[in-house]
Amino acid sequence: MPKRIRQKLGRYHFKRRLRGKVLLSKVTSFTCYQQNHQEKTCTTARGFIHNNNIQPPCVITILKISGSEEKFSLSNNGLFRYKYAIDNHKLFSPKIASVAS
Numbered sequence: 001m002p003k004r005i006r007q008k009l010g011r012y013h014f015k016r017r018l019r020g021k022v023l024l025s026k027v028t029s030f031t032c033y034q035q036n037h038q039e040k041t042c043t044t045a046r047g048f049i050h051n052n053n054i055q056p057p058c059v060i061t062i063l064k065i066s067g068s069e070e071k072f073s074l075s076n077n078g079l080f081r082y083k084y085a086i087d088n089h090k091l092f093s094p095k096i097a098s099v100a101s
Helices: 003-024 041-054 081-089 089-100
Strands: 027-035 058-063 069-075 080-081
Touching: 003 080, 003 081, 003 089, 041 058, 041 069, 041 080, 069 081, 080 081, 081 089
Parallel strands: 027 058
Antiparallel strands: 058 069, 069 080
């Protein structure tokens, strides 16, 4: 692939991700802590959602025991990794736009 086309694609992906971040920054966010190493972060997020009766759309940040963090996006379609939701924000934008406004 020529360099010029790669540069254009890079700018497009950057702008798309930026739009996704702006869109997801408008929804509510929650934070919870991972209790043990045996449990996956996705399982921790699902348990947190179930215990607190959280309604979509929202962003959930899981703080791991190791000190790092993972983010998830809860939509009407399910629970997704934050990066996936940013890259594919057009799938989620009608619901998020109605809540954000």
